[in-house]
Amino acid sequence: MxxxxxxxxxxxxxxxxxxxxxxxxxxxxxxxxxxxxxxxxxxxxxxxxxxxxxEYRVRPERRRGTAKFTDLMSFLQHANRFKADHSALFASDDPKTPSLTSVLDYHEPGSDERDGTHYGQHRGHYTFPLSDTWKAWQAVEDGKPLSMLDFAEFLEDRIGDVIEPLGAPYEGEPESDTRLREQIQRLGGTLASPSVLLDLSRNFRVNEDSKTKVVQNLSSGEVVLKFETAHVDEQGAPVKVPNMFLIQTPVFHGGAIYRVPVRLRYRSMGGSVHWIVMRLRPEIVFEHALNEALALAETETGLPVFRGAPEV
Structure with a gap:
């Protein structure tokens, strides 16, 4: 026991x-x-x-979080306030949603990732606001051909964007005018004024004059039928329509103004006229505006700018 x-x-x-x-x-x-x-x-x-x-911490262990900005200079001031030796900026060049992201506690350079590694959790973010003008012309460009009514309504809303055609060359004119004129001439462009454009959208009519021709190859005896269709006005004369016009627009809200040529085409579909408008190489204008903004960011902060996205 x-x-x-x-x-x-x-x-x-x-x-x-x-x-x-x-x-x-x-x-x-x-x-x-x-x-x-x-x-x-x-x-x-x-x-x-x-x-x-x-529960007992009197201050954060480290800075973390992403501040979001609606103004580019505010974004840059925030970056300057918190930047360190190895901070960096990352730029998204997506034409739909261009943006800048600052990673203020970014990693130090070097091959050994164990040395100088930072968390990358303290950031700022700024989305470039595309201007209303830029978005309006982008939307009509991406959509279907416009009916006469839709074209007229669109132009009545946006006629303030359309500017007069370039005048004759003159001595001492800006180089940008010369380049723009040469570009239009190379494309065989005929520019419409705002008043002509409005008149076309409201009163344009075409008639189709169709003809059938018999074409015979004398060497082979082959016979081919060719159908020719011409667009004529009410008096029977060939229709002449300006094929381009100029608009002025900033890419970003409050940004620099650009003059952009716009192609103008029409289609006669089922007895009615439909219009097609397409800006000439808008990606070049967008790229110029973005490069200007990125150069400003690099100059104001002294930080490197990388195109792409930082590590998650």
Whole structure:
């Protein structure tokens, strides 16, 4: 009986020690935070005390979060306020959603990623606001051909974007005017004024004059029927329609104004006229405006600008 009693006592002692609350201090790695805690075991499980330490923290462990801006200069001022030696800017050149992101705690350069690694969690973000004018012409360009009514309504809303054709060349004219004129001439462009464009959208009518011709190849005797269709006005004269016009538009809201040639075409479909408008190489204008903005960002902050997206 004595042996059984001692075994039972030993077992009870072990159980009591395993289930007795234990007092201890939790100390942060930098030894700036010391917190008393009591562990009440429910089993042999390891638990992190990180969440407990956070309760006693008097300041954040590190900067984190993304500030969002509606103004480019505010974005740049924020970058200047918090930038470090290895901060960087990342630019998205997507024409639909161009943007800038600053990573203020970015990694240091070097082949050994263990050295100088930062968290990359303190950031700023700015989405370039495309101007209403740019978006309006983009939308009509991406859509279906416009009926006479839709074309007239669109022009009445946007006629303020249309500018007069370029005048005759003159000595000392800006180089941009010369380049624009040469570009239009190379394409055989005939520019419409705002008033002519409005008149076309409201009053343009065409009639189709169809003819059938018999063409015979004398050497082979082969006979081919050719159908020719000409568009004529109400007097029977060939229709002459300007094939281009000029608009002025900023790419970004509040940005520089660009003059952009717009192609103008029409189609006679089922007895009605439909219009097609297409800006000439808008991607070149967009790229110029974006490059100007990125150059400003690099100059104002002194930070490198990478095209793309930072690591998640």
């Amino acid at each position: 004595t042996g059984h009693s001692s075994d039972n006592a030993a077992l009870i002692d072990v159980v009591e020690r395993l289930h007795t609350p234990q007092e201890f201090d939790v100390i942060s790695p930098d030894e700036t935070i010391r917190a008393p805690y009591v562990a009440v075991p429910k089993g042999m499980e390891l638990q992190s005390v990180r969440s407990f330490l956070e």
